[in-house]
Structure formats: structure tokens, C-alpha cells
């Protein structure tokens with residue numbers, strides 16, 4: 001049996017397994033150490049009561065003759081699609097039609113699956129560092145060659161996210177067909193300005209390129225002037241696909257609900273020049289390969305938009321963002337160079353002169369008993385940086401700040 005050899009090109013799922021290995025080795029040698037984990041991008045607060053109540057009530061409903069439901073509509077129930085249109089878009093002056101919204105079980109899946117509707121010969125641009133899903137799914141699909149020593153695949157256009165560009169690169173000089181953007185960004189915690197997104201939209205329209213815009217962290221944006229959706233930029237409906245998730249904004253990482261928007265104005269072409277709406281291709285893919293999100297979970301997602309749900313989830317987002325603000329202020333006061341974390345639950349810190357991302361990770365683990373994520377694990381340009389997550393209890397974050405300050409401040 002021949003396998004899909006593209007999988008052989010993948011870098012051995014290096015980052016998180018390697019972190020796990022080092023943490024286990026440390027814990028085995030230091031069983032009494034009280035580790036604080038600020039490495040993972042996962043929520044820590046319990047599901048908000050309004051959401052729990054909605055999921056329970058919907059589950060009870062399914063257990064009755066009148067309330068039984070089988071397969072749901074593939075694009076999602078109207079009650080959820082309408083709530084999304086109203087609260088995530090209309091409230092910010094953006095009109096999205098119901099049939100442009102596709103409810104799914106996660107933005108990880110959606111951002112990994114979207115490449116299926118495009119030609120195998122696309123030129124793809126990604127930021128560096130990058131959320132690895134965008135890259136690996138295109139490697140699996142055969143759109144690249146092998147990787148070099150720095151983990152860069154032949155065939156991709158890498159756009160370095162650096163201090164000079166505020167970790168939000170603008171469009172490349174060259175053409176590309178598809179670009180993945182994530183704002184607020186994982187891993188760097190940076191956020192795209194309106195000008196940055198406008199330059200991307202202008203570039204995409206000029207080159208007939210498509211932008212895949214991952215807004216999984218939109219709820220963490222504090223400044224109301226910053227765009228939460230790429231559709232707040234004129235012309236984006238003709239060039240952008242947007243993904244949002246309930247995972248980070250409402251604690252759904254273990255519950256699973258998200259959605260993707262594919263505007264009908266987004267047009268692709270066949271080799272003979274025939275124009276095809278990308279929305280129709282995604283609809284076909286979605287209906288063929290997916291049977292929608294469980295009814296009680298969609299009711300739980302709907303509850304995120306109720307007055308209590310909004311209030312309860314915004315208290316949770318505020319809680320994480322207060323952690324982020326403390327991390328920023330206190331680590332800077334300890335002499336550490338910190339970036340971002342103002343509109344995202346991640347702080348990006350520059351490792352001390354001469355120290356690699358992994359050296360820094362080891363020192364933090366051994367001297368502060370704190371787990372971070374080495375920036376180099378997200379791409380070559382992440383070398384010399386580390387990601388600190390604000391997803392933890394206030395007590396743990398405050399304790400971690402003290403320990404990091406003592407271990408590496410100066």
C-alpha cells in the first residue's frame with residue numbers, strides 16, 4: 001500500500017511534544033517543583049453559566065418526542081447563523097448573508113480544510129512565525145517540496161513578522177495566490193491595524209489573490225477602533241474568507257463550535273477562465289464531508305450572544321486580558337523586552353542577548369519553574385523570542401511574574 005508521501009515531508013510534530021518531553025524530564029528530577037504552565041494556548045476558566053444552561057436545556061429537549069432532532073442543516077441552524085450575522089457583523093456595520101456563513105466544529109479544521117477548494121498549484125504566502133495548521137495542511141496536500149534546516153518548506157513565500165513591522169507584515173512585492181493572516185495573532189500577540197488590513201485587501205485585489213483571515217481572537221481586541229473583521233475593510237468581500245471560533249472568546253476549546261464566512265462575491269476561475277463562486281465550492285465540500293455541530297452545542301454558541309452570555313464571556317475575556325496587562329507591565333519593569341499582549345492573550349518576549357528560544361525555555365523551566373513556548377517552534381523568525389500565555393489563574397500568573405523576574409530580569 002503506497003502512502004501519501006507528502007506526509008514524509010512534515011517536520012516531526014516537534015514543538016509541543018518536545019516541550020512535553022523536557023517538562024516531564026524536569027518533573028521527574030524535581031518532583032516537588034510547583035510548575036506553572038504558561039505554554040499552551042488553551043482557556044482555563046469554566047464554561048459560563050448561560051452557556052451551560054443552554055446546552056442542558058437543549059439536551060433535555062432532545063430527550064422528548066416533540067424536541068427530538070436528527071441531522072441538522074449542514075451550514076448550521078438558523079438561530080445560530082442569525083445570531084452571528086446580527087451580533088458579530090451587523091453590530092459593526094457589516095452585512096453578511098445567511099448562506100455565506102458555515103457553522104463548523106472548529107477553526108483549526110476550517111483553516112486546515114479550506115485549501116481543498118483551491119488548485120494544487122497555488123503559490124501560498126504565510127507569516128513567519130505562523131500557526132502551524134496553515135502550513136502543514138498544504139504540505140500534506142502536496143503544494144510544497146521538503147523543508148530546509150530552519151523548517152522552511154520549498155514553495156512557500158514566508159513573510160517575516162519582526163520588531164520592525166510590529167510583528168504584522170504587509171503584503172509582499174511578489175504575487176501570491178493565497179495568504180493566511182491571523183489577527184490578533186497567535187503566536188506573537190500582535191494585532192493588525194486598519195491600514196495593514198487595507199494594504200492586504202488592496203494587494204489581494206490587484207493580484208486576484210485570496211486572503212484567509214483567522215480571527216479566532218477577535219474578542220480580545222480592546223480598542224474599538226481596531227477592525228475585528230476583515231469585512232470592515234472596503235473590498236474585502238471580493239478577496240477574503242474569514243474564520244472565527246467560540247473556542248477562545250467563550251471557552252469552547254473542549255466544546256467545539258466555530259464558523260467560516262465565504263462571501264458570494266469571492267470568485268475563482270477555471271483554467272479556461274470560467275468564473276466560479278468559492279462559496280459554492282466550500283458549500284459542496286462542507287455538505288459532503290461534514291454533518292454539522294450537535295444541536296445542544298449550537299444552542300450553547302447561540303447563548304454566547306444572549307445578554308447574560310455576552311456579559312459572562314466578556315468578564316472572562318477581561319480576566320485573561322488583565323493577566324496579559326500584568327505580564328506586560330511587570331516583566332517590562334523587571335527589565336525584559338516585551339511585545340504585544342494588548343489585544344491578544346499572548347505576550348511575545350525577546351530572549352536575552354545571545355540566548356536562543358530553547359535556551360530561554362530551559363532556563364525558565366529550571367530556574368523559574370515556568371513553562372513558556374519557544375518562538376522558534378513557530379518558524380525561523382521566531383528564533384530569539386518566546387510566547388507567554390495569559391490563559392491561567394490570576395494567582396498563577398502573578399506568581400509566575402515574580403519567578404520570571406527573579407530568574408531572568410536584570
Ligand SMILES: *Cc1c(COP(=O)(O)O)cnc(C)c1O
Nearest residue numbers: 106107108131186216245247258
Ligand atoms: C485556538 C486557535 C484557533 C481555534 O481553533 P478551534 O479549532 O476553533 O478551537 C484558530 N486559529 C488559531 C490561530 C488559534 O490559536
